[in-house]
Amino acid sequence: MTGFEQYFIELADTHPKWNFVYFYQEVERSRIITGIYYTIGLSILTVFFSVVVGLVGAWMQGSKSKLARLTVQGFIQFFRNTPPFVQLLFFYFALGQFTPTHSPDGWLEVPIISNFGWAVISLSLFAGSYNVEIFRSGIEAVPVSTREAAESLGYNRFQSFTKIILPLCFRICLPSLNNNLINLVKTTTQAFGIAVPELLYQCISVYNDYSTSMNAVMLLMFIVFFLIVGLIAWSSSALERKLKIPGYGV
């Protein structure tokens, strides 16, 4: 037993409300590590896919096809006007019934999309719906004349979208995109509702094992999320500085 562990064992003895059980109990420690691992994994995947959803949606919104535009509009309205937690439950419990199953061990039938998979899908679509609107605002801030210049140089819609409009749009909407992605990372705790073993889920498990650890797990949750979100905010502002164009307003 190391001095570090010894210290927290004694602390729990002298101050029973501050039982940092995950610092000296192997089982609880591994719960927290798994939780952090899942929270980070969920965050990275949902951030990535929500940006993809946002880009595809923003591209479709500029489409000539009315059907494509209406589809995006309906998608945005559905995901923006309903609570993400309800969406999560709906995806897992309602849609989850209809997905095919497979049997990896030959005994148990499990759905091909796990609860983790549903959390990624549902949260990506939820944040993606906001991202579509964020990207749209950025695209609309790029002057029409810039688009016409690209067009007159022979760029087709896809080329001018990827080579000219997006690089400019991205610089404009980075701050609001950043806000939404930070919100998304915090919303990943709701995956707790469908038993994804992320940090909140694990912290509650630890608390269920040791009711004296409540303060300690809450403190841990705050610190971990504070650091993850801090990292995102820091890298976003670093990116903003890096993308700054000399002599250009944005």
Next chain:
Amino acid sequence: MNTWTEKEPILSIKDVHKSFGELEVLKGVTFDVMKGEVICIIGPSGSGKSTLIRCVNALNEIQSGSIKVEGVEVNDPKLDKLALRRKVGMVFQQYNLFPHKTAIENIMMAPIQVLKQDPKEVEERAHTLIKKVRLQGKENSFPGELSGGQQQRIAIARSLAMEPNIMLFDEITAALDPETVKEVLVTIKDLAQDGMTCCLVTHEMGFAKEIADHIYFTDRGIIVEHGPPKTFFTDAKDPRTKEFLSQIL
């Protein structure tokens, strides 16, 4: 099959009508431009000058009539826009450079990304063009770091990099201060002397007089009067032309 030869007009506009909703901007415009010719379109604001040359580049659609560039009909839903835009370069009033790219990147982008040409060869050409518009040393400046006149010259070089056969200039000096107007006009003059076919919409009467082979005066969507600069400026017949010229000269 395109049977166009250099003896025929490189740009042929016939009875072009164009409306924005209820508002009819062009009410039957007809004229031809031969290869190597420099024409200037002048006229009061709102007379449809800019719209006309935007239609040539298919930035605006026309309702009826015909616009042919090297014998190819522009007013055609099946038009190969890339092929048209390779032939027709356009420079705008507000320069419209891509602000996130340096001057030389602005020039190189389209040939590399759209025409898929060899980057090395394009870079060489870009350096030649920068020299041609007299902006050596500004290769790595961003548009925001250049003056209006410098930006406009980069915009001209950017269009030239596509090696077009016709250049359209849409009031390209209108947003510039009088001192920088000159440096842009010198660039166009060089171009005209090299034999480039140019269509200019302009308010620079002195320049039009000096450079144009033919001048067209438009008002309220029609060509009121046209002629070579010598007779046009001294011997205008139509009262509207006379009034316009008296206000300007």
